[in-house]
Amino acid sequence: APMATAAERGPLILAAASLQESLTDAADAWAEQGHARPVLSFAGSSALARQIMAGAPADLFISADEPWMDAVAKAGLLRPGTRANLVGNRLVLIAPRASRLRLAPVRGFALARALGGGRLAVADPNAVPAGKYAKAALTALGVWGDVANKLAPAENVRAALVLVERGAAPLGIVYATDAQASQAVRVVGTFPAASHPPIRYPLALLKTSRSRDAAAFRAFLLSRQARAIFARHGFTAP
């Protein structure tokens, strides 16, 4: 049986790549309590969801946005009643550390002018969750039209961060967690929570789960102890 060894090596968690550090810390804390250490596989939410829908045997899925979790749910692959929101996040405007720029992301703010001839680094707004939130926020603030053709859409939010770190883009929009983790960028401003749909990382047990530990680990992740770990990495409560 393919997952016979899974019991000893802990449940298999498929998690969005942006949770890399925080979830690793949480898993370590869980293992310290004497449990088998969960196996963590980090990739883009889309790749992971496709693997689940192709019948891959895993225990827990943590997505970076709702649509992919919805897709898995629609395919009937979630264990009913186990879907919950793990953490939330905020969207921030960043600039290279050395930048002097001051700019509050409020209605009609002068984003296009601040960019000058440069481009705004974002995760791909047509594809990647962070990009979609960014697009929603800029639209709500009425500046999307000014900057839509001045974007540098990156493969994922970390790649957008790197563009700003390297000075390739004077400004970027990333999650607060990314900005906090980087030494090379400065937060210029935080987007109003109301300007975009709530940023939530949903998690759920999978139908294919064979691991007895999986449900307990899920509960741990939603516990106060784990919340504290995620908060340390800059995540908000969902």
Place this chain on the structure above:
Amino acid sequence: MAIDIDVERRFGASVIGAQFTAEAGLTALFGPSGVGKTSLLNMVAGLLRPDRGHIRIGGRTLFDDATDLPPEARRVGYVFQDGRLFPHRRVKANLLYGWRLADPANRWMTLDEAADFLGIGHLLGRWPQSLSGGEAQRVAIGRALLAAPQILLMDEPLSSLDAARRGDIMTVIERIRDELKVPILYVSHDRAEVDRLATQIVEVGK
């Protein structure tokens, strides 16, 4: 008749062909450059398919309407006009290539004997590309003889050898012709060679 050949093959506009019968012994093929001597040997060896005709040698049919033996079943020993040694094998491995594949009962000679009368004993460890023209030619002769063939096809095998070496090798060819009674098809432009070796002369190209 040890040899009965009647073949034809078209190349573009021209037709190559030959029709002759011959007794066992050495049949010298004669004719101007480009008339089709090499092509004829290729057909006998099974490397070139005649458009029509038959090839019978020593009682065996190598090719006719119904038969087309693959080259390895024809048991010819072919000394090519251009040597054609295996570049990735040393001289010794070239010489032994056919010898290893031959039925031990049929073998005519040992590596040492061949190396001796061809004067190539000192070349056994060399790569073919490093040989001189005449050295390569002698290795090619040795390789064909060591394969213990039932017919010998020799395409100007002595053309770049000096008189002394030529004499030695002709003596061996005579022995093969007379003692082993192997039929030989022999292409040469050298009058002296043909006079000494041939039991029969065939003019190729009608």
Place this chain on the structure above:
Amino acid sequence: MAIDIDVERRFGASVIGAQFTAEAGLTALFGPSGVGKTSLLNMVAGLLRPDRGHIRIGGRTLFDDATDLPPEARRVGYVFQDGRLFPHRRVKANLLYGWRLADPANRWMTLDEAADFLGIGHLLGRWPQSLSGGEAQRVAIGRALLAAPQILLMDEPLSSLDAARRGDIMTVIERIRDELKVPILYVSHDRAEVDRLATQIVEVGK
């Protein structure tokens, strides 16, 4: 003295070398297979570097302690023992390769003349690989002559030709020797050829 050669070159354990002077005309190089005839021609052509010595031909120094002309500056016409035609060019383009590079004032003959006496006019559109042994040899001779060289190096150039063709070409070589006074180094094992053409015979290998 038109030719003054004194060279030595080591191959592994053996040493190849020659030392001779000769008048203009055709110098036949004689010696058993593997003695170093081809190597000597390669040294004259600039394809093989002697370990020491000198090569002077027709008043020009091609090689000595201070000089080492590149092959293209030596203006040799080399008929290689193995033909060495360019496989990616048709016969005509092979023939014209050196002709195009030569100074028009120095050219000896036209393509048509060469094709005519070599009997290769019907082959001009063909690829070298499709030629018979003798056909390729004749093209190689034509290519060397058309390059209008100041020395001719011929390594068994007639070995696979029939008597008639051989006679025709020898006549041309005689004319080149006598009328154009081009010095020729000529390797052959054929007594008749050497007797007819050579103004001088050099035994290679001391």
Place this chain on the structure above:
Amino acid sequence: MLSAEEWGIVALSLKVGGVAVLATLPLAFALAWVLARYRFPGRLLLDALVHLPLVLPPVVTGWLLLVAFGPLGPIGSRLQDWLGVTLMFRWTGAALAAAIMALPLMVRAMRLSIEGIDRRLEGAARTLGAGRWHAFRTVSLPLALPGVLAALVLGFARSIGEFGATITFVSNIPGETQTLPLAIYSALQVPGAEAMVTRLALLSVALSLGALILSEWLVRRTHAERARHGD
């Protein structure tokens, strides 16, 4: 020098790359042979199919693998039912992904060498009594060796660098499918982990440098100055 975890990643990459390349070699050679030697209807199609993994973005190739070899896929489900073999989330799946990505490079290299073989030498072998297969083994194959070695080097290097198809197909599971490029990806997700990325990238380079040195040594051994001097 290396942590146990890094050793594990290197060992896995070697295993995945090695198995991918060696297991693909016969198939790749056969394809190269057929494409070099035969003209048949559908040849161009076969050629295009072989090039496919080169042309498609790796993520698409991974997705196609997932669709075909996943537990619900037409091939994957049969492998599972009939042979009890799962590729999903296994290192064997990673090797499959690497193999498919390396295939076009390996086929091309060997095809170039096969096309360069002087076929008259095969004829010579036949007249000396070698059957088709023996002539192939003793003449054609050794003469195609430069292409085979180039294919091994290219294929191995490509396997060592394979990322997109692998993560899409078999995910990023430490100890099972997390090869060097996937570990690098994970490290890249952590801002400020450039040192770790550099370290892992250098490991990749070292691995392929090893393969390169090995192949150069093999070439030198087999081609040991066969040529005639000054010719």
Place this chain on the structure above:
Amino acid sequence: MLSAEEWGIVALSLKVGGVAVLATLPLAFALAWVLARYRFPGRLLLDALVHLPLVLPPVVTGWLLLVAFGPLGPIGSRLQDWLGVTLMFRWTGAALAAAIMALPLMVRAMRLSIEGIDRRLEGAARTLGAGRWHAFRTVSLPLALPGVLAALVLGFARSIGEFGATITFVSNIPGETQTLPLAIYSALQVPGAEAMVTRLALLSVALSLGALILSEWLVRRTHAERARHGD
């Protein structure tokens, strides 16, 4: 059949791939030549360097490009200051990324062909009065043609499929750097866009099939049955 937007993507992919391959060709040939013909200290290092983009995950290559050619990078800043050239976020940057990823494949293919050249033919050309360069142009280069063609096909196919380095270096800007693989990637991120993905992937395949057919035709034209029958 295709929307204007899709046409734009195809045209851009062709431009990026074509420029990448044609501009790299001379450099790749020179590298192949040097690696095939010369032994010198550092040769193995050069060989390794050429293989590097194959071994490293494309994202790392893209990241290195960003570091080197970005506005703050040692090369990028100089290009900007001295020549006024920016590669960042430009199709030229995408072409640079594609070129670098294609380089190892192109070099290997040509190197195999160059190693297969019978050098005695170059000697023959020299005796006929050809200088080094003329002999190279008229003998060596044409004899290496199969490798050059293979390099063009491989390089173009690789460029058409290039994703990771491109998106990391010049991001995914429609009309400027969004080549087919980047468009495919965007589509793949959206649940249920499989039809779109398939459509775009088929476009990629069509492009490289075109290149394949062209190259086969060229091969057939140049190698038009030069061989001797039945030999």
